[in-house]
Amino acid sequence: MKLYNLAALTEQEYRNLLRRSETDITEHFPLAMEVIKRVREEGDKAVLDYTLRFDGVSLEEKGLQVTEKEIEKAYEELDNLTGDTLQYAAANIRKFHQQQLPTEMWVKEIDDGLLAGEKVTPISDVCLYVPRGKGSFPSVMLMLGIPAVISGVPRIVVCTPPAEDGGIDTATLAAAHIVGIREIYRIGGMQAIAAVAFGTETIPRCRKVIGPGNAYVNAAKRLLYGVLDVGLPAGPSEAIILADKLADPHLVSLDLLIEAEHGPDSASLLVTHSEELAQKVTRLIPELIQKLPLEKRRFVEKVFNNYGGIVLTAKLEESIRFVNDYAPEHLEILTSDPFSLLPRIKNAGEILLGPFTPVTLCNFLLGPNAILPTGSFAKTYSGVSVHDFLKRSSFGYVTPEGFARVKKEAIHFAEVEGFWAHAMAVRERAALFSY
Missing domain, CATH: 3.40.50.1980 (Nitrogenase molybdenum iron protein domain)
Structure with missing residues (x-):
């Protein structure tokens, strides 16, 4: 030691x-670029090909999407101790993340006649990436799925790698059942990240993907940054x-x-x-x-x-x-x-x-959430929370009296920065309404 x-x-x-x-994930960039290009151009065919190539699994018979029956069967076949343990963990994780929910909307009078605030809205669609790797990770399903559900995300998609027979880990499917997630795809790796970035015939395009992965997954995420939100770095x-x-x-x-x-x-x-x-x-x-x-x-x-x-x-x-x-x-x-x-x-x-x-x-x-930043990124990132599934929009409202009070400063500020149309919009508005 x-x-x-x-x-x-x-x-x-x-x-x-x-x-x-x-x-150094850049060494995986050439392969990741190949996968991304093919998945974007060929859709499901490329996803199936790469799943066979990288995972040694043919999904021609089972298909890419996990059926509702498979999810229910996994939950029903779970032994009592594992089922009770997952339910207990889910309850605690749910209680913790409920406390994180922000106020849906707030507004404050910043100055007389100047009102400003924020409203919070869930992201419309998110992919949860649940790895398989060296074992079974139902905890990741709970840690990602529960805050996503609490946040009110309308469409929650899960991508998780298949076993050799094309099946999905029983405990992971049971955890999805407990959380209330039903849209699950049996794919992982670079092809999964590319599929949700662009969408295929079967797999929907998502605005965000979140969840831990290996160096290949992280290489694909890095290359697709800007096409979709790739969440926190988890290595x-x-x-x-x-x-x-x-x-x-x-x-x-x-x-x-x-x-x-x-x-x-x-x-x-x-x-x-x-x-x-x-x-x-x-x-x-x-x-x-x-x-x-x-x-x-x-x-x-x-x-x-x-x-x-x-x-x-x-x-x-x-x-x-x-x-x-x-x-x-x-x-x-x-x-x-x-x-x-x-x-x-x-x-x-x-x-x-x-x-x-x-x-x-x-x-x-x-x-507390166990999906956390690694590699010194705790200096700038936080662990997964409900905030990862929400976005904020600010809003403002100005009364006629408030407009009259600040028009002079607004015009001057616009002119200082050289934005003449900005200044004109205030000046002529004031003249039009006699303010």
Whole structure:
């Protein structure tokens, strides 16, 4: 397990640590451009061809769209424990996101006779991208679908990659049933992003696509930016545990494994000014790794050899500075008084406080959204929320008296910027109505 002494790092070593597994997606641009061009020109045929080529799945028999019967069957066949768990998680996620809903409309008299306000409207159609990758992700369906439904989006489309037999993961379909989503397409990858960007004979064009994906998906999103809204950047999973000498080394070690098991390109770091804690965690991690299945062990070992490990600082203030510079997707604070540090954390997708709030809970069922910005984008982006599915329009109304009051300033401002038609519209309006 790597140990980084922060004070001893060169500038380049520090930058490399901050970069984590930052993938240069531009290497995938040529293939993504080919896929986008063919899907735009050939529609369903290209989508089917690429699904066979990239996923090894023929959809000629099943078709691109999941049937209502398949969705209902998945929900009915779900075992009781999984069904109850999904329902409980959905209830909590729903409660949290309901609190985010803004006022539908507000108006304020900015000055006498000058009224201005905003109205909020849901986006007309949105595609939720639910990956399949290394496993089943019904949690992503809940995290994307629930805020979309709460926001009132009229048309919600889901794209998710098929299994080898062309079917869709049962738990993911059941989660869609719980959320109330019925329009699902069994496609993923670059071809899915291109399909919703332009529309095909079967798949509708959408104004926005949102959801995590691999480097190929992100390459297609980057190239299609401007054709459709591609949402927040969500790449490989990452987490920091910020801990002091009072943290339980066993809990710290357990929680370091959470993000590390996502895949070899994940990042999982302990940041601490306690050398004693660092040493204890270093000894514990190898023991805990052995308790994982072989595939997960391999992931974790690669993470701790590449983008994970322990960052040892001189003091708590230095640890906090590093956290804000790194801007992690998940931040877990295991200190004597975690709430006291909350105001000092400026950059993190989510902040989990105390020993009973592991990432596991927030990933699945605490309520906050688990689709979060990665790769330092927590410095400028927030996690998925109802706001991702809404747009604001400002409006204004000026009374005759208000117009008379501000006409002089309006004309002058227009002339300062050289907009003579702007000025004329006010000047002649004032003359026409004797104001």
